[in-house]
Structure formats: structure tokens, C-alpha cells
Amino acid sequence: MTETEVFMQQVIYGLSNGMIIAMVALGYTMVYGIVELINFAHGDVFTLGGFLALTIVGALGAAAVLDPGTLGEGSHWLLLFGLVIGAGLFCGGLNVAIDRIVYKPLRRAPKLTQLVAAIGVSFILVNLALFWGGAPMEVFGGGNAAAASKDFPELLEGSNLLGEESNVVLRLEDLAIFIVTIPLMVGLTLFVKKTRLGRGMRATAQNPIAAKLMGIDTDRVIAATFMIGGFLGGAASVMWSVYNNTISFQMGFRAGMDAFTAAVLGGIGSLPGAMIGGVLIGLIRAMSDQYIETRWTNVVVFGVLILILVFRPSGLLGLKQREKV
Amino acid sequence: MTHSAQGAPLLSVEGLVAGYGSVEVLHEVSLEVREGEIVTLIGGNGAGKSTTLMCISGIVPVRGGEIRFAGERICSAEGGVRADRLVGRGLVQVPEGRRIFPRMTVLENLMMGAYGRDDRDGIARDLEQVYTLFDILRTRSGQLGGTLSGGEQQMLAIGRAILSKPRLLMMDEPSMGIAPLLVARIFEAVRELNRTGLTILLVEQNARAALKLAHRGYVLETGRVILADDASRLLVDPRVREAYLGEA
Amino acid sequence: MSIATGRGFSLFSRGQLAVLALLAATPLIDLAFPSLQLSAPMRTVVTSAIMALGLNIVVGWTGLLNLGIAAFAAIGAYAFGILTCEIYPFQVGFWWGVVLAGAFGAFGGWLLGAPTLRLRGDYLAIVTLGFGEIVQDGLKNLEAITKGTQGINPLPAPSLGGMPFSGETPVRWFYVYLAFLAVIVFLCRNLEFSRLGRQWFAVREDELAARCMAIEPDKAKLKAFAIGAALAAIAGALGASLLSSTGEPANYDFQVSILALCIVIVGGIGSITGILVGAIVMVGLNNVVLPIATQAMQRAGIGSTGNVLSSPDNYKYLIFGLALVLMMRYRPDGIVHSRKAVRK
Numbered sequence: 001m002t003e004t005e006v007f008m009q010q011v012i013y014g015l016s017n018g019m020i021i022a023m024v025a026l027g028y029t030m031v032y033g034i035v036e037l038i039n040f041a042h043g044d045v046f047t048l049g050g051f052l053a054l055t056i057v058g059a060l061g062a063a064a065v066l067d068p069g070t071l072g073e074g075s076h077w078l079l080l081f082g083l084v085i086g087a088g089l090f091c092g093g094l095n096v097a098i099d100r101i102v103y104k105p106l107r108r109a110p111k112l113t114q115l116v117a118a119i120g121v122s123f124i125l126v127n128l129a130l131f132w133g134g135a136p137m138e139v140f141g142g143g144n145a146a147a148a149s150k151d152f153p154e155l156l157e158g159s160n161l162l163g164e165e166s167n168v169v170l171r172l173e174d175l176a177i178f179i180v181t182i183p184l185m186v187g188l189t190l191f192v193k194k195t196r197l198g199r200g201m202r203a204t205a206q207n208p209i210a211a212k213l214m215g216i217d218t219d220r221v222i223a224a225t226f227m228i229g230g231f232l233g234g235a236a237s238v239m240w241s242v243y244n245n246t247i248s249f250q251m252g253f254r255a256g257m258d259a260f261t262a263a264v265l266g267g268i269g270s271l272p273g274a275m276i277g278g279v280l281i282g283l284i285r286a287m288s289d290q291y292i293e294t295r296w297t298n299v300v301v302f303g304v305l306i307l308i309l310v311f312r313p314s315g316l317l318g319l320k321q322r323e324k325v
Numbered sequence: 326m327t328h329s330a331q332g333a334p335l336l337s338v339e340g341l342v343a344g345y346g347s348v349e350v351l352h353e354v355s356l357e358v359r360e361g362e363i364v365t366l367i368g369g370n371g372a373g374k375s376t377t378l379m380c381i382s383g384i385v386p387v388r389g390g391e392i393r394f395a396g397e398r399i400c401s402a403e404g405g406v407r408a409d410r411l412v413g414r415g416l417v418q419v420p421e422g423r424r425i426f427p428r429m430t431v432l433e434n435l436m437m438g439a440y441g442r443d444d445r446d447g448i449a450r451d452l453e454q455v456y457t458l459f460d461i462l463r464t465r466s467g468q469l470g471g472t473l474s475g476g477e478q479q480m481l482a483i484g485r486a487i488l489s490k491p492r493l494l495m496m497d498e499p500s501m502g503i504a505p506l507l508v509a510r511i512f513e514a515v516r517e518l519n520r521t522g523l524t525i526l527l528v529e530q531n532a533r534a535a536l537k538l539a540h541r542g543y544v545l546e547t548g549r550v551i552l553a554d555d556a557s558r559l560l561v562d563p564r565v566r567e568a569y570l571g572e573a
Numbered sequence: 574m575s576i577a578t579g580r581g582f583s584l585f586s587r588g589q590l591a592v593l594a595l596l597a598a599t600p601l602i603d604l605a606f607p608s609l610q611l612s613a614p615m616r617t618v619v620t621s622a623i624m625a626l627g628l629n630i631v632v633g634w635t636g637l638l639n640l641g642i643a644a645f646a647a648i649g650a651y652a653f654g655i656l657t658c659e660i661y662p663f664q665v666g667f668w669w670g671v672v673l674a675g676a677f678g679a680f681g682g683w684l685l686g687a688p689t690l691r692l693r694g695d696y697l698a699i700v701t702l703g704f705g706e707i708v709q710d711g712l713k714n715l716e717a718i719t720k721g722t723q724g725i726n727p728l729p730a731p732s733l734g735g736m737p738f739s740g741e742t743p744v745r746w747f748y749v750y751l752a753f754l755a756v757i758v759f760l761c762r763n764l765e766f767s768r769l770g771r772q773w774f775a776v777r778e779d780e781l782a783a784r785c786m787a788i789e790p791d792k793a794k795l796k797a798f799a800i801g802a803a804l805a806a807i808a809g810a811l812g813a814s815l816l817s818s819t820g821e822p823a824n825y826d827f828q829v830s831i832l833a834l835c836i837v838i839v840g841g842i843g844s845i846t847g848i849l850v851g852a853i854v855m856v857g858l859n860n861v862v863l864p865i866a867t868q869a870m871q872r873a874g875i876g877s878t879g880n881v882l883s884s885p886d887n888y889k890y891l892i893f894g895l896a897l898v899l900m901m902r903y904r905p906d907g908i909v910h911s912r913k914a915v916r917k
């Protein structure tokens with residue numbers, strides 16, 4: 001493999017992971033934009049999405065899923081889209097429920113009170129994922145310890161899309177990530193720009209009282225924001241699981257920190273910022289894995305997070321300061 | 326000021342009690358605005374004028390008394406119509422400090438006023454009316470709201486409210502922090518709007534200008550209405566002259 | 574309740590004295606019920622309380638959320654390890670090891686605080702969380718110095734005038750640690766009512782107003798960070814001595830920081846007595862009640878070992894999480910503190 005090929009391979013890894021990170025980052029940035037809360041539990045909502053996906057795959061029968069003969073070519077894609085939508089709706093609903101039960105009563109409380117509550121929710125969800133992982137199910141490897149990582153079956157198998165001779169590998173999974181995430185991101189952008197609810201979100205984020213005075217039902221807008229953010233996180237978790245072929249009850253912590261870093265990097269509150277930030281973090285991770293050392297990659301990411309917060313807290317695309325009248 | 330158009334009460338506030346936390350800010354405030362009127366609410370800093378408007382708009386919860394709009398009870402201690410539903414009924418406020426959306430363009434800001442409306446033709450007509458009233462908004466329609474000058478933001482806030490198709494327009498200190506020439510321009514706009522049949526409740530610190538413009542006025546002091554009368558009579562009332570018009 | 578009331582000199586408040594006395598009496602419980610084996614968890618109560626007292630200075634008194642306090646415990650533990658372990662040339666002994674660990678902790682706190690303390694509260698919280706992860710990974714990866722996941726060992730136990738302490742003398746050892754705690758409680762109590770303490774409260778309540786009173790918020794915050802970190806580092810050093818090893822870096826992970834936060838919040842933000850109580854409750858739950866319940870259920874044969882739900886140990890996160898959520902919802906000031914507020 002030549003230097004260029006090594007580099008190209010890392011770009012592919014980076015972009016694929018980056019798109020997933022970006023989807024999770026959107027959930028952080030949207031919620032922060034509207035209620036100024038770091039939704040610490042978001043990463044763990046993501047985790048539960050992965051567990052739901054694995055459970056569905058298991059319920060359909062791991063063997064059937066793994067055997068291309070039973071399902072036929074197109075149905076693998078159908079299953080993937082089904083999982084994306086199912087996990088998306090589940091995570092969205094979960095996110096809304098968390099907001100209703102925990103965050104909403106604390107809306108006027110000091111920010112740190114809300115953040116501590118969010119950390120609490122995160123721990124509760126981690127525990128639920130632990131329980132879920134211990135469920136006596138075939139797909140979870142039967143007697144395996146609850147805390148053990150679970151194998152996620154290879155949903156999309158296929159040869160190198162760049163041809164058998166190419167040293168750089170582009171897998172079907174890489175392609176699938178783009179097929180799933182790009183339309184969702186475009187859709188989100190259009191939704192926020194064009195629809196009434198989307199305009200209500202922007203207005204509520206910029207000035208909630210003025211938004212109410214415009215006749216916007218801000219409670220509904222907030223619920224919708226949690227729903228969409230959760231949906232994107234759920235969709236991301238399916239792609240993550242399919243891509244990495246393994247899930248664990250603690251995977252949301254790292255994924256969440258990567259995504260939060262991405263959101264901050266792009267400028268928290270900004271949708272394009274989260275997308276760009278996600279891709280950048282994906283690339284930074286890939287390059288660090290290759291050119292520094294895998295074991296230092298988390299340090300690199302957290303280093304980026306701290307440096308950005310200290311030197312440019314508004315992020316790359318962020319606004320100087322939140323304008324408050 | 327002629328008392329031309331005086332119809333049935335459009336808004337009536339009775340014994341309104343409200344506050345923040347453990348502090349009670351309004352102690353049984355009562356006032357009334359009749360169809361077609363310009364009514365002004367004047368008073369010093371912290372008297373509770375903005376709080377009164379926020380109660381009427383359903384933003385600050387009411388602790389006692391009730392508020393009726395177009396004959397229907399909208400707010401009381403037992404609850405009321407949700408804030409976002411009031412706008413659709415024509416109860417519209419231009420809040421203090423303007424509160425425009427800084428990262429939306431002028432046009433987007435104006436269209437937020439029409440958030441709950443579906444009548445495209447009506448919206449287009451009202452937008453044209455706003456542009457006629459404040460020409461500058463037309464030329465700046467693509468500029469971000471946050472980058473407008475203070476006076477321009479005030480015009481934008483009023484224009485945005487007009488696009489909500491108000492029956493009662495409540496304005497909280499539209500003259501605040503604005504050059505005298507522009508204040509005159511804005512007050513002229515208020516008069517024009519009233520001439521087209523719009524009922525207006527105007528909160529002002531600039532008591533003289535407000536009383537000259539209004540039909541009737543209320544004077545609020547530390548959460549209580551201490552005077553209520555025709556504007557022309559308040560203008561010559563010695564207590565008002567001393568406390569609010571800066572005359573001995 | 575303070576020294577300043579002129580009620581005469583007293584080392585501790587009544588509440589603090591009561592809890593310290595209660596702790597001092599626990600070896601008796603151990604005598605009566607040897608099967609409980611309380612001495613080990615009780616020493617953990619003490620080290621956790623010291624760490625939480627450090628965190629309290631930052632979170633409770635200065636109003637800054639630090640989510641990486643465990644990193645300072647790690648710094649303390651590893652500093653202690655490197656300075657005392659026989660495989661390194663320093664070998665300064667237990668006492669100097671603890672003191673210097675505290676100094677390294679303070680330096681670490683200063684290093685993290687200096688560039689970051691101006692950040693908004695929630696951003697600062699995330700920065701401290703990131704710092705915690707960096708320290709953990711750093712310790713794991715710098716194997717040449719830290720021995721990676723093996724940890725540095727063996728480490729010295731305390732000794733007094735040639736009288737050694739060891740696993741065979743857990744009671745004596747416990748009292749040494751209790752003495753550490755008592756000294757730190759005393760110091761914290763004096764800090765609370767000192768000029769610096771008042772500066773912290775002022776900064777917490779209103780940074781702008783504090784600035785108007787000629788307080789320099791950044792300096793006050795930095796001191797809180799450094800002192801809090803020093804206490805956490807001392808706790809880390811004591812903990813390492815207890816294990817005779819620094820343990821692996823993962824022993825100082827986010828969970829540990831959250832345990833400390835739970836202690837502060839459940840016990841009562843800002844209240845020293847509350848934190849002592851919080852430490853007993855949380856560590857008791859974590860290190861005594863859950864393991865005992867797990868053993869008991871296993872002995873009784875309830876549930877198969879394969880069933881997650883049947884092992885109380887598996888409810889740890891849930892308990893931490895619920896504690897935080899419920900406290901924020903119903904008693905954001907904590908148990909002790911809010912009772913005081915009601916009485917007023």
C-alpha cells in the first residue's frame with residue numbers, strides 16, 4: 001500500500017465515522033440551541049438505539065438475517081432502513097419522555113442543576129442498557145455476562161466497491177452510511193428552513209419569549225426538537241452498530257463525547273456546524289489512529305475539545321455570543 | 326384628541342394580581358380598552374407596566390383577578406388560554422426591548438409574525454402595509470435582524486406584530502432608546518394604525534407624547550392604578566404634571 | 574456554629590463531631606459483627622469523604638461543576654506511587670508521599686484551572702470531564718513511568734515511630750485515616766469562614782457583584798480548584814496506600830468522579846457535615862450494602878448467576894443516576910443544607 005493509499009483509506013474511515021458522529025452531534029446541538037442544556041443522556045439514548053436494533057435483528061432470527069439466501073439482495077437494505085426508522089422513533093420517543101419527566105420541571109432551575117440531572121439520566125440509561133444486555137436472548141450470546149460487548153451481525157456483506165485489485169477498500173457499509181445520513185441531514189436542513197415547525201424551532205432558539213408572542217407553542221417545539229435529535233441519534237446508532245459490528249452498554253459515553261466535541265467544534269447551536277464538526281472529528285480520529293497511535297486518539301479528541309472551548313468557545317461556525325435582549 | 330371611535334370593551338383587566346417568586350408586583354390592577362381606542366399606561370420604572378402586558382399575553386402567570394378579551398375570559402388564577410393561542414385571537418404584543426430574532430433576516434422576522442396564519446393573500450397585503458409604513462424595512466429585507474439599528478429593530482418589531490393581524494396591539498415602550506425624530510415617526514405610525522381601526526394599548530415612559538396620542542390613560546405606581554382618565558385631562562392633572570411630565 | 578461566634582474555641586461543629594465520633598466507633602461494630610468486615614469499606618468511606626470535601630470546595634462553595642475530580646485522585650495516587658515505591662529512586666516514605674501528592678494535586682488543579690476557569694459553567698464542566706479522560710488515558714499509555722494497567726506497587730502503609738501498620742492492624746490503620754479526615758474537616762471548616770471562603774461564596778452567588786467588592790473571581794476560583802484538587806490527591810494517595818498499589822488508571826474513571834459528586838449532592842451541597850453523612854450513605858451503599866445483598870442472594874440461591882436483575886451489584890448506575898435526578902428535582906440543596914434552610 002502506498003502512502004497515498006493509506007491516507008485515502010483513512011479518509012474513507014474518517015468520513016464514514018464522521019457522518020455518524022455528525023448525526024449524534026446534531027442531537028446535542030439542536031437541544032442545546034433550544035433549551036441551553038448539554039443533554040448528557042444523549043449518548044446513552046444512542047446506546048439504547050443500538051440495543052433495540054440488535055434485539056429486532058435477533059427477533060427476526062440471527063440465522064435468517066445472516067444468510068443472504070433467505071432474505072434476498074434487496075431485503076438487507078429494507079431491513080437496514082427498517083432498523084434506522086425503528087431505532088430512530090424509539091430514541092426520539094425516549095428523548096421526549098426524558099425531557100417531559102426530568103428536564104421540563106427543571107427548565108427554570110440553574111443550568112448546573114439541569115446538567116447534573118442530565119448526568120443522572122445518563123447513568124440510569126447506562127444501567128438500563130446493562131439490563132438489556134443481560135436479557136436471555138439468543139442474539140446476546142445466551143449466557144454471556146450482561147456487561148460484555150455484543151456482536152452485531154454483518155448486515156451488508158459485499159466485495160470492495162473499488163474493485164478487487166484496489167488496495168483502498170470502500171465497503172458497502174461505508175456506502176450505506178452515506179445513503180442513510182445524507183438524506184437525513186438534507187431533510188433536516190430543509191425542515192428547519194421551510195416548514196412552520198422548523199421556523200418555530202429557530203425562533204424559539206433565538207428568543208423563546210418572542211416566540212411565544214408570535215403564537216408559537218414553544219412546548220411543542222421543544223418536544224419536537226428532542227424527538228428529532230433522538231431520531232437522528234437512533235438512526236446513527238444503527239449505522240454505528242452495522243459499521244462496527246459490536247455494541248456495548250457503555251458505547252454511548254465515547255460516542256457522546258466525540259459528538260459533543262463535534263458540536264462544540266462546529267459551534268454549538270449551529271446545524272451545519274454540527275455536520276462539519278462531526279466529519280472533522282471523524283477525520284481527526286482516523287488520522288490520529290494512523291499517524292499517532294490508536295491508544296492516544298481519545299486524548300487527541302479531548303485535547304481538541306478543551307482547546308476549542310478555551311480558545312474559541314463559539315466554535316468554527318458559531319456565533320460570537322448568544323444575543324440576549 | 327377626539328373620542329371618535331369608542332365601542333364595546335375589547336380588553337378588560339380586573340383586579341389583576343401577579344408577581345415573581347415571593348414578590349408581588351401587581352396589586353389588583355384594573356383597566357379597560359374599548360374597541361377603536363388608543364389607551365396608554367404610564368408609570369415610572371418598575372411600576373409593573375411590562376408585567377401587566379406579559380400577564381395579558383399569558384407569559385407571566387396570573388395569581389388573582391381575571392382578564393377578558395373580546396368578551397371571553399383568557400386569564401385567571403385558575404389558568405387560561407395558552408399564550409400561543411392568544412395571538413391567533415388577535416391579542417398581539419410588541420414587547421419591551423423589541424426581542425426580534427437576531428439570526429433571521431428582516432423578512433423572516435416579519436414572517437414569524439404570520440406564524441399561525443395561512444391566508445397567503447392577507448399576509449401579502451399586510452406585508453405591503455408594513456413596507457408602506459416603514460419603507461426602510463423593504464430596503465433592508467435581506468439583512469439579519471441582529472444587525473439593524475435600535476430604531477430599525479423597533480420598526481421591525483412593530484411590523485412583525487402587524488403581520489400577526491392584531492385586533493388589539495399592545496406596545497411596550499416603543500420610544501425607548503430612540504432619537505426624537507424617529508419617535509415622532511413611530512408615534513405617527515401608531516396613529517395611522519389606529520385610524521385604520523386598530524385598537525392600541527401603549528405603555529410609555531414618555532408620558533407627554535403618549536398622552537397626546539391616546540384617548541385615555543392609566544397611571545400605574547408600584548403595582549397599583551392611581552389615576553384613570555381621559556388623556557387630555559391627565560395631561561393637565563397636577564399630579565401627572567409633577568411626577569411624569571417633569572413640571573413643577 | 575462557627576469559631577467567629579465567640580462561643581469559645583471549638584475544633585468542630587456539633588454535627589461534624591457527631592459524625593466523626595460515629596465513624597470512630599465503627600471498629601466496635603466490626604468487633605460485634607466480624608462477618609460484616611467493615612474495616613475495609615470504612616477506610617474507603619474516609620478517603621471518599623476527603624475527595625468529596627475537596628470537590629465540595631469547588632462545586633458547593635464556589636459553584637463550579639467539576640466532573641473530573643477523579644483525575645486529581647489519580648494524580649495523587651500516582652505521585653504517591655512514584656515517590657514511595659521501591660522501584661523508583663525517591664522512596665520518600667508514607668508521610669512525605671501523602672504531603673507531596675497533595676502538592677502535585679494542587680499543581681494539577683492550577684494547571685487545569687488557569688486557562689479554563691473563565692468558561693461558562695456548563696462548558697467548564699465538560700472541560701473537567703475531558704481532563705479526567707485525558708489523565709486516565711495518559712496514565713495508561715505512559716507505561717514506562719506508570720506501569721500501565723498493572724499499576725505501581727507495592728506501596729508503603731503508614732507507620733508511626735517505628736510502629737508499622739499492615740493488613741493485620743486494620744483498626745490502627747483506620748484511625749490514622751480518620752485522623753487525616755479530622756484534620757481536613759478542621760481545615761475545611763476554617764476555610765469556610767475565612768476571607769477566602771467568603772470570596773468563594775460571593776463568586777458563587779454573583780460573580781459580577783463579587784468583582785464590584787474588589788474580589789478577583791478568577792483568583793478565588795483558581796484557589797478553590799487547587800485546594801480541591803489537593804484534597805482529592807491526598808484521598809488518592811491514601812487510597813493507593815490502602816491497596817498497596819495505584820491500581821489501574823481505570824480505577825479513577827468518570828464513575829468515581831460521579832460517586833464523589835453524588836456524595837456532595839446527596840449529603841448536601843456546601844455542608845461539611847452533610848458530606849460526611851453523604852460519604853457514609855453512598856460508600857455504604859456501594860461497598861457494603863450492595864455486595865452483602867449480592868452475597869446473600871447468591872447464598873439464598875435467588876435467581877441464577879446469569880440473570881442481571883438478580884444481582885444487586887448491577888444496580889449501581891441506577892442508584893447513582895436516580896440519586897442525582899431526584900436530588901435535583903426535589904432537593905437541589907441536599908439533605909442537610911435544605912433542612913437548615915427550612916428552619917430559618
Ligand SMILES: Nc1ncnc2c1ncn2[C@@H]1O[C@H](COP(=O)(O)OP(=O)(O)OP(=O)(O)O)[C@@H](O)[C@H]1O
Binds near residue numbers: 370373
Ligand atoms: N422576570 C422577573 N423576575 C423577577 N422580578 C421581575 C421580573 N421582571 C420584572 N420584575 C420586577 O417586577 C417589578 C415590575 O417590573 P416591570 O418590568 O413590570 O416594570 P415596568 O413598569 O415595565 O418598568 P420599566 O418602565 O422600567 O420597564 C420590578 O420591580 C422588577 O424588578
Ligand SMILES: [Mg+2]
Binds near residue numbers: 374375376421497
Ligand atoms: Mg417595562
